Amino acid sequence: MTDDAVSVRDAGPGIRVLTLARPPANALGLPIIDGLNAALDDAGDAKIIVVASEVPGFFAAGADIKHMSGIDAASFTAYGDRLRGVLDRLAAPERVTIAAVDGLALGGGLELAMACTLRVAGADARFGLPEVKLGLIPGAGGTQRLPRLVGRGRALDIMLTARQVPAAEAHAIGLADRLVDAGKAEAAALELAEKLVTLSRPALSAVVRAVDAAFDLPLEQGFRYEVEQVQDLFETGEAPEGLAAFLGKRPPKFA
Template identity: 40%
Template sequence: MTERQFVKIDIHERIAILTIDHPPANAFNGQTMSDLNAAFWEVHEDAAVKVIIITGAGPRFFVAGADIKELAAAGAQGQGRAMIEFGQATFAMIEASRKPVIAAVNGVCLGGGMELFLSCHMRIVSSAARLGQPEINLGIIPGWGGTQRLTRQIGVARAMEIILTGDLLDAAEAQRLGLVNKVVEPGKVLDEALALAVKIASKGGLAIRASVKAICEGLKMPLADGLKLEVDEMVALLGSSDAREGFSAFVEKRPPQFSDSW
């Protein structure tokens, strides 16, 4: 694994943990975003990895947002578009991953951190976490996907309120809105995310990828097209060695031993 300045990679069996470690608040500057982009691509392309977890270093911050001084300088120098488009491309890559991505939110999750959170497929959050898109307080808007993903996930009215007021959500409210899978005690977030990842990684890799594809791509399609995609993925899986093993294990009343292969 390549060493990077602000994003650390740890592999636990079939699970990759990416830790954003940019003191003091894990804010996204250009180097941190570049490190996340490269680290994510590295583990995504590693055939041994089945599930990816993204978290922040330390107990207080997931990602506190963008580096405001760097963002302001980029805008003043006419480089704002490149910075914004690179961040959008990074989060789009995460969202489009066929490997499940779990956000383990250990603390403050604001601005660009919230947009990273929204691009992940599942989210485990500390009860002490605070989440939001407070960009309006700086005279700007969310630029790394927040206006689009938040609206699609919780609806126009609530997303409009959150973005236009800049008000923060506590973990319980985020869960009530359907943004969070589980809220846990501080200090237990990564353990809970790992438990979820281990459970998922025990399933067949082909079916995992097909499920993520059908859900994520299907959401972008009319229902009839999404149903056709589901049929195509199911038919393909029926001929796989993983499916044959799954069927045999069921009949023989034993745990399946998936090979994650066709």
């Protein structure tokens, strides 16, 4: 499947790669939003999704400023809702999503990367939320997801100064989960995907839900939620197969 702004390919059983392809900077206008939605509609049984870019120097440079500058308040609301909607789909725990970031991930581009479950950064990657320069704030989850990744103080520093965070710093503060050589983010993301795809999908999803709950629930409620998740995996998930495979000293046959 190929869209003008997003190309899609299978990179092995259960792994699908969505490649942003809207020069010059992968602005997150309606073509990319619609392309991502179409790709997710067609994702089928894909367990792992990698989001990458084929535009040199850019993962995604941000929202479509030209589009925003020419619309009224109602259209601005509609555009924001559509952007937030597709990012929420990438953030959903039903599958693991990995952002492969080489080059710039700014504004909505960083919000896209943060919506993914994990982020792999090439050494040339740079991250930022410069919306204050436009008299705006991040509006597609940035003010909520960034503090959860790096803490309040660092998030405020990044957003208030509108600075670009280099890859090494992003990795050190938890904004990037893995740091690799420049130009190798997609290859490293695929290597990670090949490991994750062998694991139990219900268990992967439960890990994401439980970790997210750690930020949303008081500690005692979080403990109870964890118990609910592991009990459900034992009763209705793939835990019986995993336990049997371990005892039988064989690879598990997860769906």
